[in-house]
Amino acid sequence: MTFDEIIHSDKPVLVDFFATWCGPCKMMSPILTDVKQKLGENIRIIKVDVDQSPQAAAAYQVQGVPTLILFKNGQALWRQSGVVPAQELERVIKANSL
Secondary structure, three states: OOHHHHHHOOOEEEEEEEEOOOOOHHHHHHHHHHHHHHHHHEEEEEEEEEEHHHHHHHOOOOHHHHEEEEEEEOOOEEEEEEOHHHHHHHHHHHOOOO
């Protein structure tokens, strides 16, 4: 499945643009795991390494990492850079899932 096919899902898709050398990105990993465990099948979470996929990062003007973008049906509904607490992520996902 391609990146475009994934983000065009009718289920919300949270994309974590990250880099392996980024400290705050490492802090996001357990938060994303926690959110996925709580929301289960209601959300798909994918990670995109900006060093491995610079074209995807460029396509969405990702300037810094981590940058989180929530997609549904190919539309970017929400985005934020930096570490986002689990409760905030859950709230945003639930607000955009209906």
